[in-house]
Amino acid sequence: MAKVTEKSLKARCTELNLGPLRTTTFGIRATRTGKGYTVDLQYRDATPPQILLEGGTAAEAAATVEGAAFGAAAVKVAGGDKPEFATRDTFLRQAGERCPRCSTKDIGLGHLSFVKGVITQPCSCQRCSLSWNNLFKLDDYELAVSIDPSAM
Ligand SMILES: [Zn+2]
CATH class of the missing domain: 2.20.25 (N-terminal domain of TfIIb)
Structure with a gap:
């Protein structure tokens, strides 16, 4: 596996946001802080971001990003045209x-x-x-x- 860097993570998030996640209600973001990597979901409406990982390693962040993208894609496939309602x-x-x-x-x-x-x-x-x-x-x-x- 290629070494994960902050740059490669950000590029991957951009790729997902413009690709498979483009039609979902959220985008994904990975940021590097002093304590490590944070991965969160940024909703396209006023819903506050959902933090998936905080203070993780680069490899953990990459896995979280892929997991979220895979989950979203799976929901989309399984859901078909079934509506998803706000809580x-x-x-x-x-x-x-x-x-x-x-x-x-x-x-x-x-x-x-x-x-x-x-x-x-x-x-x-x-x-x-x-x-x-x-x-x-x-x-x-x-x-x-x-x-x-x-x-x-
Ligand atoms: Zn509507």
Whole structure:
């Protein structure tokens, strides 16, 4: 096996990002820090990066990069056109502004319906045509106070 260097790792990541990972929701990045190599997944939306390896050797970093690329390719092959949905956490972190399947912000919002403290809002994606309901729960109340400075 050829010796892994920081340069060869970065080149491999670029190659994967422009190749097999181009159509996935993330890219891969390998960086060298004082403590060793870090490999993380950089999502194309607002999802925070997922660290796969920290303080590893160059060889470990290379193995992690290949493993992640292989995993992504396998998911793509096995998944076919099966949709992969955002988790609830991700959806909430994005404040409901993105399609849970294709993460576009191009969303059609329907009318709100109120039932016992829960608001349901039908949504549909303009890009992948997924339909879902946003659910809002009553959280609190605050008094509508107007302070009259002359009374103070
Ligand atoms: Zn969509």
